[in-house]
Amino acid sequence: MNDLAFREPSFIADSIRIARKDLLIEFRSRSGFLSAVVFALLSLAIFRFSWDPTAVSSIDLAPGILWVIFTFAGLLGLNRSFNVEQVDRAMDALLASPVSREAVFAGKALGNFVFVMAVQLLALPTLALFFGLPVGPEWWGVLAVALLAGAGFVAVGTLFAAVASNTRLAEMLLPMLALPFFVPVLIPAAQATSSLLAGRPIAEVLPELKILGAFDIVFMAACALAFPFTLEE
């Protein structure tokens, strides 16, 4: 064998490589992303049809719808997180390599984050379009809320995808496990979106942003630490 030079494993490089690998696989097969996008856009359309504009204003209704759809579209993506590793036991090769368990988790979560944000970037304009919402600078605030919420969402979602992949009925168990944990993400996010779309200043949604931020920090750390325990060792 030729003389092989090695470098020390780097958490960031390893995570990014794993995220890239997952996104490349997703891009090649496309079915997961397309399902999530179609689901989101179709749901938006259906909600629009079932809405009586004279009863409720769009600004009151739209945020709740957005975040419910975000959740279920996101769950479609999360379900697939660990499938690709289990089918041919690729996870074994990864675990036997110098890559740390925490980097595996971070990489998977990062890939899920990109997936979820990509769906959101399509859903947000569609929401504005279908519900006739005014488009102005307040949408930057909405985007910021989406980023914060997305981070917490994928941290918890990725961890429970790992837990659920050990069980039979993984696809049914994942929503059940994760939804209680999504509550501190979804409620502040929906409320903040509602305030921002109504034209309230960012200062008024600071409490919501604080909860989102705290949740992100606490659960990104906790889930990364908990992840090795989801592996049989």
Place this chain on the structure above:
Amino acid sequence: MPVADSAAGVSRAAEAAGVSALAGAADTADAALVADGVTRKYGARAVVKNVSLRLNAGDCLALFGPNGAGKTTLLRMLGGLLKPYKGRMTLLGQELPGEASTRRLLGVISHRSMLYDALTVRENVMFAAECQGLRHAAAATDAVLKQLLVHDRAHTPVRALSRGLQQRVSIARALVHGPRLVLLDEPYTGLDETGARALTDALRALKSNGATVVLITHNLSEGLALATETAIMRDGAFVHEMARPAQGYVVTEYATMYRELVAGVE
């Protein structure tokens, strides 16, 4: 001296042939792979019972045994995928399971390909090479793909390959970083002639380069062709160990002895 946990069925024939059990390493300092009293439990039941072994660089241990004997569990412990309940393992003096520098000494191969079937051959091996931390990952990838004779399919998605080719790619994935300890769990399953030959050649090359090989297989002839030591495992313990005789193993005799030893299990 071997520390094998012998059941009542230790073969007298082997003793009569004047064969010593796994005494390949004169002392621990020379040994490449050392396992000492390794035990793994499932509930109250021990699936691996107090197993010990010592292997030198260049050795190949062929591990035979019926299903459920604990061979895969033992291998997964050597590979750092499972932790032993009791006992220690070291590789080149470093504790197993270990940190990054120890883990890059390992290569694992099983009958599952451990590949991503949506990615191409080259992408899969590059990914493995980079995860192992190789500085010149691309060069190493191309080299190992050539060695395993799959470089002409480098840009084919793994999904489109035959099982035999997939297994060869899996071997490339496992060997790209030149591991010192290669663990194989039934790698010959589903391999065609060409594939089996490529695998055997790769393993011979590894041995002559000083790597240590632990091979689980049901294929007695392939295993005995490569082995410098053999062990038969039953109910979690080694019931028979044998170093390679000067004239090589005689497959038919070994097969008879094996059948006697595992009678009543399968």
Place this chain on the structure above:
Amino acid sequence: MTTASALDARSTSVRRLPPVDWLLMLAVVAVAGVVARATLYTPADAMLGAVQRLFYVHVPSAILGMYVACSVMAIAGGLYLWIKDDRLDRVAESAAEVGFVFLTVVLVTGSIWGKASWGTYWAWEPRLTSALFLWFLVLSYLVLRDAIENREARARLSAVLGVLALLLVPFIHMTVYLFRGLHPEPIVLKPEKPAMSPEMLSTFGFAMLAFTVLFFAMIRLRYRWATARDARLELEQA
């Protein structure tokens, strides 16, 4: 204790459980005593009438189900992940089931009380809402356990859920109090000391004590059942 019970207590847990569990008997007597005291001795609240007496069941159940049970689940789970002792897993399992029962009681009594005070069986009031989410959380814990056959994996994965669930609880509280859509918190649900007569306070104290004993008696019984079950499974598999 009869000789039979003494033998049972000493032999391995594979044998059947003792026919009489003294702690459980004590708890049942205590709870019966509290019920009698609440019904016969303690005066009913002037505004709400007899329904207010549910308070003596509702609040202890809430404290035990929401705080104690969840803490035990999480701490036992966390310790299990550290030292991998099966007994800790059985404690967590027992605390979860008993906690689930108590949480159900909280929701049911809260609902009946709600009907009496606001005229509706459910209202998105902060404490009830928190109790509801915790109920879902414990339910998902039980469903997760049910979905895993491998004993080691079941203990390990439910411990992960248990620890994370404990981390979640403060966030649920924060979110619930943030949520604008909730009912304003009705004052009658708060056990404000000035509003409660001394008899009510002392009955509440007894109730708290009795339900705590009941809680731990039930956990102990459930734990023993779990130990017997695991021992039997082990014999079957060996």
